[in-house]
Amino acid sequence: MRFTSEKRLDDGVLEREFTLGEIPGTLWTPEAAAPVPLILMAHNNGLPKGQPRLVARARHTATRGYAVATIDTPGCGDRPRSAADEQARADLRRAMRTGEPADEIFESLVGPLVDKAVPEWQATLDALLALPGIGGPVGYSGWTAVGIRLAVAEPRIAAADFFAGGYVPRAQRQEARQVTVPLLFLLQWDDEGNPRQRALDLFDAFGSREKTLHANMGGHIGTPWFEVEDAGRFYDRHLK
Template identity: 80%
Template sequence: MRFTSEQRHDDGVLEREFTLGEIPGTLWTPGSAASAAPAPLILMAHNNGLPQREPRLGQAVVRYSAARGYAVASIDAAGCGDRPRSAADEEARAELRRTLRAGEPADEIFESLVGPMVEKAAPDWRTTLDALLALPGIDGPVGYSGWTALGIRLAVTEPRITAAGFFAGGYVPRAQRAEARQVTVPLLLLLQWDDEGNPRQRALDLFDAFGGKEKTLHANMGGHTGTPWFETDDGVRFFDRHLK
């Protein structure tokens, strides 16, 4: 892992960009990380593979979590963010957007795009996790927050992840829906009741399918980008219970 830049924010949070082979990422650590006990780690992945520097990832959310004592990391995994994409992937993305706007069935297009994306992204996240836990000032336990389909795969295959927060969950590939019953870590699922891009009933069915005994659903009115700010604080309290 090679750090390429760093910035200290007014709240004391240290933001550092890094590269790990071909993987670009960003790491945020609390201001007291150098002198306090090692910080627990949260892996944060945006839905649909947006760039890890994309403002919609929630820079305020990331900084808030880091200021509360967490190391937070995000990457551009294979096929996500600014990483190279094939012409077929770009065509599928354009067709998916057109289909959703038109209100037409999008399952097969979504499956052909997101299914392979999860398969490619999960190994990059596991490689990044290995490198992050080798850094001074960062330790387990590890939490995951964000993109539901990827989170399911990681929660099933990565035993170091001990709690997970997922967002939406209406459109999840068949492979991850089948894996949902194997997800037994404590879980918080955020659902926007009027999410135009994630069918509500599918998200509710997915929540029901998760196999853990401790799972919580927070549903709020509004569309995909309308998650209220107080969910940020609730999310940090969820990780406080399970990572600290």
């Protein structure tokens, strides 16, 4: 892991950009006694690690005493995208706009992204836990499809906060029963991009003995800010 920039923000959080091989990422760390727990924060496919909503969540979470890290996974942010991926994204947007069947397009795009992203997250986790000042336990927040696979494959994940996605690849819908960590599941009731019933069925499938569903009115990007506060309390219970 090589740090490429460092900036102390107004809230006292230290923000550092890094690279790990071809993987670009950002790490936020608090002004707190070390070692601190770590939260991996993943945005949905195609969105950059610098997306303002993710950055705001990460900074706020760091002020609560957590190290927070995010990366641009393959084909996301500024990383190269294949012509096939770009065509699949365009086809998916068209299908969702017109109401055409989108499942097979989604599978062809997101399934391979999950397969590529999870090993990169695991390599990033290895590197982060080797840094001074970062300990455990480890939490996960964000992109549901990647989070399911990571929670199943990575025993160091102790709790997870998923942003409800009705469109989750078949493999992850099947893997959901193997997720056993404490889980907070956020659902936007009128999410235009994620069918509500599919999200509810996915929540029902999770194998966690402790799982909580928070549903709020509004569209995909309308998650209320108080859910960030609630997520903080969720992590405090399970990571501190």
